[in-house]
Ligand SMILES: CCCCCCCC/C=C\CCCCCCC/C=C/C(=O)SCCNC(=O)CCNC(=O)[C@H](O)C(C)(C)COP(=O)(O)OP(=O)(O)OC[C@H]1O[C@@H](n2cnc3c(N)ncnc32)[C@H](O)[C@@H]1OP(=O)(O)O
């Protein structure tokens with residue numbers, strides 16, 4: 250029985266076509282769909298018992314799933330794209346993520362042709378397993394502050410890897426704790442007693458025979474992390490070196506080379522390329538944000554249509570909680586954000602692929618913008634997604650707190666995304682630096698790409714919003730201009746404040762809070778713009794483009810409402826115009842309402858991937874919640890272990906004293 254069938258009948262767009270729009274293309278949809286079903290129908294990938302497992306069982310279970318996934322990849326000859334979808338739907342962080350997601354890309358981006366030829370075939374056949382060992386106990390954000398040393402010994406043509414202090418211990422790398430045989434280790438290069446910056450080195454950590462740590466290497470897991478299950482399927486590790494020697498050719502030498510004689514040769518490649526793997530991963534994290542948020546929103550939307558509270562008339566049914574305006578005002582902007590993040594990630598991927606191609610041809614001009622966009626959008630989307638998942642939990646009331654709702658585990662596994670691959674505040678400060686530089690160069694350099702609007706700063710500073718009615722906000726030009734003006738005005742105001750400081754670094758530190766706000770406003774502008782640009786494309790299917798248009802305005806006007814202080818303070822909007830935007834937002838929520846279930850069905854998530862009783866496709870929530878309660882191990886017996894030992898004596902004592 251489909252308890253949501255009436256809801257599904259209300260929608261006015263073609264869901265199958267929306268699925269394609271969400272996936273990006275029919276090919277991508279079919280590929281994703283095939284992998285989702287493959288995982289959902291395979292009992293090895295069962296995940297409901299995960300939160301009940303102890304750490305050792307949990308990790309072993311992950312190893313079993315990873316081995317099975319690898320077997321499927323080989324047996325079914327899956328392509329790299331298919332393997333990525335498979336990883337997504339298996340839905341369990343594992344050492345293989347870091348092997349494929351960071352170790353291999355680090356060698357691809359920073360290795361010489363010779364190094365790639367040697368290491369990539371071994372890694373791609375998984376004859377070695379690698380991780381990305383950058384962060385240390387004492388330093389994560391400040392990469393230049395890393396303390397591990399790689400000292401060149403001209404006599405033996407080797408580097409000596411060493412951990413000189415406790416704080417230099419590598420700390421956090423995923424896959425390092427128990428599984429990696431190799432790592433790309435980031436260390437200070439020392440040649441002839443001089444420090445030559447931080448570089449990556451391929452270091453073997455464990456024996457390929459018996460997996461024991463090699464001499465001079467101390468390695469282990471850093472311990473249990475937030476939440477049951479969640480990220481504890483990953484062996485984040487600690488690593489120390491005691492004068493471990495590696496051949497010279499294991500330094501990744503695309504950026505700088507060390508010769509046999511101990512000479513440092515700089516190539517034309519900028520030093521920042523050493524950070525290139527992070528640019529790649531930040532871009533993938535933006536795509537993952539839309540997946541995590543859409544998953545939470547799918548659960549909260551379906552449950553909000555099933556759940557009823559208050560409002561019964563003459564004994565009739567009570568009101569579905571999705572019909573409360575307050576519920577809509579919390580849920581629908583998240584639904585719109587999921588779509589907005591999906592489309593901005595699509596754009597970011599194309600920007601990244603373009604930069605990658607240019608880098609391969611030694612053309613580096615677009616790297617700063619790629620860095621600013623990946624850093625800023627990673628920060629913006631992961632912050633919104635982490636907050637959004639928690640909001641979805643609250644939108645599901647008490648039942649959202651049950652593990653079987655799927656939301657606690659999703660939250661616990663997701664929140665470190667605000668920290669890993671760069672703390673979100675630290676990353677926004679990078680965007681701010683980029684914007685301040687752009688503003689300072691306006692006189693002699695035409696801004697391009699996502700900062701092109703800064704080239705129109707004079708007019709953006711003068712012109713105020715012309716919107717007169719609530720309908721007036723349904724105009725891409727009016728909305729984009731509002732976001733451009735706000736970002737440009739905030740940036741210019743900050744640049745003026747900065748100019749008052751004699752020392753720019755001192756000014757940057759003092760104004761950091763305002764600078765982060767400028768960076769956020771710039772990143773929100775990118776997301777809004779890319780959503781409107783998506784709508785310019787041919788999007789087939791009855792009502793699909795119209796529904797996306799509604800979501801695009803919901804996203805933009807919700808942000809405008811939330812940050813109306815900025816829009817008003819910069820003088821671009823009047824209070825009346827801000828309140829017209831809010832009135833329009835209410836109308837838009839009414840347009841989303843009949844399509845809400847269809848809009849989350851369009852994510853095409855299987856019940857396996859959602860992992861939620863509240864979010865079940867058929868809406869059969871209460872009987873399944875009731876059933877699941879009886880499956881809890883506490884309900885194996887009526888009288889629990891420990892009762893006779895610890896509780897009964899107390900009860901007896903009470904009875905005894907009551908008699909007295
Ligand atoms: C077949 C099977 C397939 C299976 C497929 C599976 C695929 C899986 C795919 C993905 C899974 C991924 C899983 C991810 C799991 C996450 C695990 C987490 C990993 C980590 O966290 S790794 C560690 C990350 N660490 C950080 O992010 C540190 C943050 N800090 C920094 O980035 C930097 O130190 C800094 C930028 C904050 C500051 O650096 P520094 O002091 O050196 O720099 P500045 O002086 O400020 O700037 C110098 C200059 O450089 C520019 N810059 C900085 N960064 C970059 C960059 N990344 N790229 C380009 N340019 C950069 C900066 O703008 C300055 O420029 P200007 O001089 O101003 O021009």
Ligand SMILES: Cc1cc2nc3c(=O)[nH]c(=O)nc-3n(C[C@H](O)[C@H](O)[C@H](O)COP(=O)(O)OP(=O)(O)OC[C@H]3O[C@@H](n4cnc5c(N)ncnc54)[C@H](O)[C@@H]3O)c2cc1C
Nearest residue numbers: 381382383384388389390421422423665668669670671674
């Ligand atoms: C689950 C998980 C997996 C990880 N996997 C890996 C991995 O595979 N490989 C790896 O190398 N690392 C990994 N990391 C480490 C991760 O990259 C770092 O934790 C991250 O970069 C943040 O650095 P930090 O811990 O030094 O934070 P800190 O920089 O110490 O942050 C602490 C606080 O200080 C603030 N702060 C720091 N600097 C500034 C500044 N300049 N201005 C203003 N505020 C500032 C931050 O905003 C934050 O509030 C992982 C971390 C986690 C949680």
